[in-house]
Amino acid sequence: MVPFIFLASSIFIPFNDNWHHIVENVLLDYFVNSLSLAIGVGFCTFIIGTTTAWLTSVYDFPFRKIISWLLLMPLAMPAYIIAITYVGIIDSTSFLPDIRNLFGAIIMISLVLYPYVYILARGAFLEQSKELHENSQILGASQFQIFLKVSIPMARPAIILGVTLAAMEALADFGTVEFLGVPTFTTGIFRTWFGMNDTVTATQMATLLLSIVFIFVFIEQQSRKKVRYSENIKTQSKLNYRITSKKNNFFIAVICIFPIAFGFIIPFLQLIYWSIFISNESWDSDFFSIVNDTLLLAFLASIIITIISLLITYIKRFSPKSITNKFMQIITLGYAIPGPVVAIAVLIPFAALDNYINQILVVKFNFSLGLIFSGTFFILIFAYCIRFLTVSSRTISSGLESISLATDDAAKSLGASTKNILIKIHFPMLKTSLLTSFLIVFIDVMKELPLTSILRPFNFNTLSVKAFELASDEKIADASNAAIMIVLAGIIPVILITKNILGKRNKV
Amino acid sequence: MNKKLIISDLSLDFGKDKNNRKILSNINFDLEESEIGCILGPSGCGKTSLLRAIAGFENIISGTILKDGVCISNSLENISVQNRKMGMVFQDYALFPNMDIKSNIAFGLKGMTKADKEARVNYLLKLVNLDKHKDKYPHELSGGEQQRVALIRALAPSPEIILLDEPFSNIDADIKEDLVTDVRVLLKELSITSIIVTHDQYEAFNIADKVAIMNNGKIEQIGNAYDIYHKPVNKFVADFIGLGVFVPIVKNENGIFETPLGLLDKNKFHKDEMKYKNLEMLLRPDDIIHNDESSTKAIVIEKQFRGAEFLYKLLYNDKYPLLCYAPSHHDHRIGESIGIELEIEHYVIFEK
């Protein structure tokens, strides 16, 4: 709560010189670039996501099942890693266009975020009934027309949700735009805060950015509600796969393979090549201690965040009107806030707290504890909570929602105590959601960059920070080792999550 | 006579109702041991809330609920749901999706050996003909099968009272009739006191010994099917139950009460009714007989085929809509004029 108050209060501090400077010179650039990034990514992920979702829902072609899975692989690839890789590839050739610009950033981010739209659109398409499609065909519509005029409009809430999520992540991105040299709000905030050492102006910019972000958040929450309602149409039969002629099959498979290839396979192979043949960094004990540290951190954070989400979800279920619940609702807006902003919002209050405590200790007991909160993992995990609590609690929440309150009542009427209800009924049904939540947070923490870089304690480095440092130093090939480890650590969770999501729907 | 359940002067609110109306006002209702009671009313009348209050899910603001003479709910405290020894069947069955059927049914069984539990589960499954499905999971069963499982799950721990919330609302029409009968037979066989909540009057009249009609949080009338149908106490009940129309009653020059369809026998009136000025009478479809020889004629404006009979909607004197059951071999066209006759046993008269 404190971080938000802190941010909000900055609005009231009068604007200083730096602010005017920014407004006159660069604010427009930041604004235009950030907005273009969000809209561009939204648009591209829409195209890639809905097309692949449609093709894998409606058509049958060789390797369809594998391709449907592989289309989610880019989720394991952080956007900045893929940007670094392609820059490395492009730099060593002379004919490929330079991607160190807004356009490049949009493409890079879209390549790894389209799975959001893919999953949601695919889910929506599969819910659409066969009758609907056949009806449209009788009325003379071609497949493409059905796609455009029937399926997409009906799947609109799901698609809007996916696109908005992608746009928000694009807005919050720091690593990719910093590396590609695109001045956006997030890089601007970073620059003002650190470069010009102006916390006040930086905070004001952060607040401005957040107001824009909250518009997206609003859209996203509205569409989320509609998605829930639309999933209740179960009376008609689900879509069956149709087989088309062999000529079209090949074409379709190729279209679907494109995003997989560019979003995952090509970068991954390139990273492996660099790692084996070119990299100066060796897979030595230093490296593995970083791997160790990163995995440990991700693991710890995932467990803590999953547990907190579980608590929040239960509080929401049993006392929906309590203040705690409202409080939690606000906290969960944290996912929309870019990393550097969270770092500011978290570091300053906690460091102040530490100093305050130490002052008291010094006066009373004549010794200091050093930095209790802000110098240890506490602050890092706290910041991760702000960033990732939402996605985790939403996952668990949707799992818990499938257990109707009537089920709780039924168990009570059969004499079960609350403890029994939780253990015998809730937990078995929540197992999948808990695991999914854990995995999602795990991947996100592994990929996280700006927060970790700013807030990490002594002698602690993570793969993401190391990879970015090396890449910023133009040691792109050297960064490949760390990059590969991040992607590998992400693949297994992505596969497991995919199995859950697609498995549920793949009953057709 | 031992009353199993006595509800006295029960009131309930949920804090801020829209008009600050109470959800339930001064409810009085009781049941004998082994009696099947039904609470019947339109959506939103509060019937489910009443059921939940009996079960212990809601706290009441005034009145008491006594079970076997012991107070289980009053405005100050509630015995918890788990301790009331009542079973409940929910509208959406609420079967535990992660357990198979036999585990679902055994869920409420406590203090029994494994063998005993198994025996009880098998017994109950056999009662409803579902023993073949005991290893299946809820989502593999049809709606009717799930409902039966929900029922025996609630019955398994031998509750003293069983509560059913719209148990047939999700059942397909063609098996509903049989299911209603089967459930009544089962409940009677087990001699278990039951309360059923529904909005469907045909369910109510076929399953219950005693029906309470509810409207807007109040009980309008309690009685058996016959009494309610033929002697509704107010216009709401008359309207809600069965089909019917109202015709005005006037006193003619001779001081005799008459309707547009003819004179009325003043001996069939109650004293109180004669006091009021503006009266109307209920006419059910079975009160109007089709007689080709009658001089009273009405025009057919709608007609519904009901198997053994037609339900005709007629217009009398261009003014009064009437309903009439006629055997279906009397097949008249719309617009045709047919003969009718008034034949009422018991006058149901209300103030307008």
Added chain:
Amino acid sequence: MQNTCFFCNYKALQVILVLIFTFSPAISNASELNVYSGRKAKLIKPLFDRFHAETGIKVNIVTAKSDALIKRIEAEGESSPADIFITVDAGRIDRAKKMGLLQNIDTTYMNISKNYIDKDKKWVGLSKRIRTIIYSKKNVSNNEITKFEDLGKNNWKGRICVRSSNNIYNQSLVASLIINHGEKKAEKIIKNIVENFAKKPSGNDRAQITAVAKNECDVAIVNHYYYIMMLNSKDEEKRKIAKQVDINFLNQNDRGAHVNISAIGIAKYSKNVANAHKLIIFLLSKESQEWYAKVNNEYPVHENASTTDLLDSWGKIKLDDSVINKLGDLNTNAVKLMDRVGWQ
């Protein structure tokens, strides 16, 4: 009510777990030094290991961009465990000083030129790096550019590459121009140069060198050691690129080439001042200086320390080092100037 109590216990357990696992000791230890370094670990850790071996004092290191570290030390305040702060830019160490984050260093036994010591004795330089130009051997002749200001001339239109204005090296470079020319004139010069940019700034110094080799531009502004690194790269591609360009040092006939430093300071609330001094003296010793400079192809501040053969071969270069002490003061002006003229 039942429910919340249940969770009360759960929550307490969780808090305890978190406390146990996440609170690694943040208490300062007398036989250790905590270094916040803007210089990459690889370029300094070996020296720390040697220091540890010689003195038994363990050195803990945290690396990040100097800007971030400054922010962190500032936020940590009196409880900060920082003992030593190392940066890769004079402007940044000066900022740390201005923010009151550094304490006095006893420089009595430190044998280096006054230009590389803070006038208020809050920091000391560790190595020198020159920001200069490399140019396409094909399209530009040797000595065609002798002064930095030449880059503003019309014949260089569309031929210049440089990294973003976000970079502190560029900011200090512009600051040095403001110091030498005054803000108005400096702005004009920079404006002209920016108008000669071949493309929008992107990538870092090595990317600029690559761009020149690829004929996207003819001149690039870089730190000298990047050029050397590419010449010595393990990657044949990079070596090929470096061979297509050559380096030149500017303003040799007037103020000297723009020089920047990596610098070291002692944190204001350090509890290990004595050890901190030991470390600084160690880093300024001849051997350390030689290693420190050579590992990154920089110039040592120690007068007698040797450098690499290649640097030797370039001979003595005139340096604009009298302004080093002032670079920090003008950093904000430089940034704003760059924003005004559109150096992205």
